[in-house]
Each structure stands twice: as structure tokens, then as C-alpha cells.
Amino acid sequence: MAFATRHFMRAASSAAATAAAKKLIVKHVTVIGGGLMGAGIAQVAAASGHTVVLVDQSEEILKKSTKGIEESLKRVTKKKFADKPEAGAEFIEKTMKNLTTSTDAVAVVHSTDLVIEAIVENLEIKNELFKRLDKFAPEHTIFASNTSSLQITQLANSTTRQDRFGGLHFFNPVPMMKLVEVIKTPMTSQKTFESLLDFSKAVGKSPVSCKDTPGFIVNRLLVPYMMEAVRLFERGDASKEDIDVAMKLGAGYPMGPFELLDYVGLDTSKYIIDGWHSLEPNNPLFAPSPLLNKLVEEKKLGKKTGEGFYKYK
Numbered sequence: 292m293a294f295a296t297r298h299f300m301r302a303a304s305s306a307a308a309t310a311a312a313k314k315l316i317v318k319h320v321t322v323i324g325g326g327l328m329g330a331g332i333a334q335v336a337a338a339s340g341h342t343v344v345l346v347d348q349s350e351e352i353l354k355k356s357t358k359g360i361e362e363s364l365k366r367v368t369k370k371k372f373a374d375k376p377e378a379g380a381e382f383i384e385k386t387m388k389n390l391t392t393s394t395d396a397v398a399v400v401h402s403t404d405l406v407i408e409a410i411v412e413n414l415e416i417k418n419e420l421f422k423r424l425d426k427f428a429p430e431h432t433i434f435a436s437n438t439s440s441l442q443i444t445q446l447a448n449s450t451t452r453q454d455r456f457g458g459l460h461f462f463n464p465v466p467m468m469k470l471v472e473v474i475k476t477p478m479t480s481q482k483t484f485e486s487l488l489d490f491s492k493a494v495g496k497s498p499v500s501c502k503d504t505p506g507f508i509v510n511r512l513l514v515p516y517m518m519e520a521v522r523l524f525e526r527g528d529a530s531k532e533d534i535d536v537a538m539k540l541g542a543g544y545p546m547g548p549f550e551l552l553d554y555v556g557l558d559t560s561k562y563i564i565d566g567w568h569s570l571e572p573n574n575p576l577f578a579p580s581p582l583l584n585k586l587v588e589e590k591k592l593g594k595k596t597g598e599g600f601y602k603y604k
Contacts, residue, residue, distance in 0.1 A: 313482070314482055314485045314486045314489060315404060315431060315433060315482070315483075316404075317341065317405045317486065317489070317493070318341060318404055319341070319344075319402060319403045319405070320333075320336045320341045320342070320343045320403065320405045320407065321343075321344045321346060321396070321400055321405070321407070322343060322344070322345050322346065322409060323346045323347075323396055323407070323409065323424075324346070324408065324409035324437075325345055325346070325347035325352045325353050326356075326409065326410075327359075327463060327464070328465060329407075329409035329410075330359050330360050330363075331363075331461065331463065331464055331466055332437065332461055333356075333360065333390060334360045334363055334386070334390075334465065334466055335465055335494040335495060335496070336389075337360075337386045337387070337390040338364070338367075338382075338389075338494075339493055339494045339495060340389065341389060343389055343391070344390075344391050344399045344403070345357075345390060345392045345393075346392070346394065346395075346396045346399060347392075347394065349394060350392075353394070357392060360390070361383070361387065363464075363466055364382070364383045364387075365383065367466060368380075368382055368383060396420070396423075396424060397424065397427050400427050400428040400432065401427055401428065401429065403428065403429075403432055404431065404433065405432065405433050405434075406432060406434050407436075407437060407459055408420060408421065408434070408435070408436045408438075409437040412440060412441065412559075412562060417438070417446055418445070418446060418449035421436075421446055421449045421450050422449045422450060425449075425450040425451055425452060432452075432455065433457070433483055433486060433487065434447075434450060434452060434455060434456045434457075435456070435457050435458060435459040435487060436458055437458075437460055437461055438458065438460070439460055439507075439510055439563070440505070440506060440510065440562070440563040440566055441566070442503055443456070443476050444476045444477070447476055453476070453479075454478055454479065454480040455479075455483050456476065456479060456483070457473065457474055457475055457483055457484060457487050458472065458473065458475075458476075458503070458507070459473060459474075459490075459491065460472040460473075460474065460507055461496070462509070469495075469496055469497045470496065470498075470509070471491040471496040471497070471498045471499075472498075472499055472500075472501055472508055472509065473487050473488055473491060473499070473500050474500075474502070474507060475500060475501075475502060476502075477503070484500070488500070505566075505567050506567065510563065514560065514563055514564060514567075515576040515577070516548060517551060517552050517560065518560075518576070518578075518580060518583075519576075520534050520538075520547075520548035520549065521548075521549075521582060521583055522580065524549075524582070525580065531549040531600055534548060534549065535548065549600040552599065552600060553593035553603075554593065554594055556592050556593050556594075557586050557587050557591065557592045557593050557599050557600075558592045560583065561579075561584065561587045564579060564580070564583075565579060586600070
């Protein structure tokens with residue numbers, strides 16, 4: 292009888308351990324930030340059957356976000372349902388039913404499985420947000436940031452759920468770009484990490500994993516490459532036009548580094564390199580560029596302002 296009791300207790304303990312280790316299946320998603328990235332993330336989550344709440348500071352921003360999502364869905368359906376317009380209309384209707392908006396993040400996180408933050412790239416503002424939401428979100432809720440340049444560990448430390456915190460770095464435009472970088476900090480549990488991988492796949496993306504290193508994979512390679520192109524131009528070794536042509540025709544890149552800098556925004560690139568330089572001041576890859584700094588100071592930020600390295604009409 293004692294043997295049977297011990298066997299039962301071991302079996303029960305094993306079953307409990309297995310249940311505790313089960314991955315969270317994300318059904319309800321809260322996206323904080325109604326800009327291009329946040330709206331794009333909300334769109335792909337809603338389109339894949341998740342219940343989504345998109346949060347921003349004003350109804351005006353959220354109306355603009357919702358309109359942008361509807362327009363994006365129409366473009367998607369033209370390709371996906373080219374021969375079936377009725378199915379396309381049904382897809383849009385179903386997706387929009389999965390999406391609601393709110394200006395009160397605290398009020399909506401109480402019933403969410405996953406919070407994805409996609410607000411301004413400012414550590415203090417992000418930390419304030421996560422610290423506040425941490426008090427109201429359920430214990431099981433996973434927090435994730437879409438930051439492209441800040442350390443996930445620093446964000447996780449603003450909460451009491453470091454084990455349920457990771458990075459989900461989507462790429463712009465989110466509905467089109469297939470990649471998601473899933474970032475695991477030293478404190479992120481395996482259960483959380485696998486849940487984030489599964490969510491990425493569920494929204495139709497191809498996830499890659501990376502440790503919490505500056506820039507993760509893509510930006511860690513891409514930003515120094517763009518900065519080295521600027522330095523090449525600064526030294527007078529080649530013109531920006533020839534550098535762009537060389538990388539498009541010689542390396543098969545769709546855009547040259549100066550075209551890409553203008554597309555991304557020179558202020559964004561400067562913000563990233565300045566942040567990395569402060570972390571590793573002796574790393575030559577992260578050295579600031581006088582020319583980039585000058586252009587940003589002159590408000591020549593790229594395509595969005597009509598002029599950066601190139602002029603735009």
C-alpha cells in the first residue's frame with residue numbers, strides 16, 4: 292500500500308510539473324501603440340484569429356490606426372482573394388471584429404495573455420508603462436517589447452515578471468515582412484520563450500531567436516553596415532550614389548545604404564547608434580558620424596521630411 296501511495300504521489304507530482312511547464316497558448320493580445328508598427332502587429336494578430344485590443348493615448352490616433360488597418364487589409368485581400376472578392380470581404384469583416392481599441396491600457400490588460408509594447412524608443416517611458424501595467428495584468432500574462440535598439444533586460448527589470456518577459460521584434464511593414472526576432476533574456480523562462488515562438492508562427496511569421504544583444508540580429512548587422520557606408524562617404528572614398536549602386540548591383544540588396552537610411556529615418560539611425568555608443572564607447576562599429584549628426588540637427592531626416600542624404604519631391 293505504501294508503494295502504491297508513493298507511486299501515486301510521484302505520478303501526481305510529475306503530472307503537476309508537466310502542467311506547470313506547459314506553454315501558454317495566446318488567445319487575447321493587447322498592443323500598446325497605434326503607430327505603424329503597433330497597428331501592423333494588431334492587424335496580423337487579429338487576422339490570425341486572436342482577440343486584439345489596440346491601445347493609444349487618443350481616440351483620434353486610434354481612428355487613424357483603424358482606418359490604416361482596413362486599408363492594409365484591402366490591399367492584402369486583393370492578392371490573397373483575387374478571384375474570390377466575397378471571401379475577401381468576409382476576411383476583412385472577420386478580422387475587424389477581432390479588433391477593438393482603447394485609450395485605457397490598465398483597464399484592458401486584466402484579461403490579456405500577451406502585452407506587446409510598440410511605443411516611442413525611450414527607455415524611461417517604456418519602463419514607466421511596463422511598471423504600471425505589471426500591477427494590473429494577470430500573473431500568467433507575458434510582456435513583450437517590439438524595441439529595435441533597447442535592451443530587453445532593462446525593460447524586464449521594471450517589472451516583477453522577468454521570467455514572463457521577452458522581445459518580439461517585428462519588421463516594417465508588419466503585414467508584408469515575414470521575420471520576427473524573438474529575444475530571450477537570461478531571466479526569460481523556456482515556457483515564455485516557446486510561447487512567444489508559437490505566437491509568432493500563429494500570426495504567420497518566421498521567428499528567429501537571439502540573446503539580448505544590442506540590435507539583436509538584423510540591426511546589429513545592418514546599422515554598422517549603414518554607418519560604415521556613411522564613413523566611406525565622409526572620407527571621400529566614394530560618392531553616396533556609387534555606394535548605393537555598388538551594394539544593389541554587387542551585393543544584390545534591394546536598396547543602397549543611403550537610400551535605406553533615408554527610408555528608415557536619419558533620426559532613428561542616430562538614436563540607435565548613440566545608444567549603442569553609450570553602452571560600448573570603445574567599439575569602432577558604434578562610433579557616431581559627424582555628417583549624420585549634422586543632417587539630423589538640420590532636420591533633414593530622410594523621406595519623411597523631404598530631404599536626407601537625398602532630396603525628395
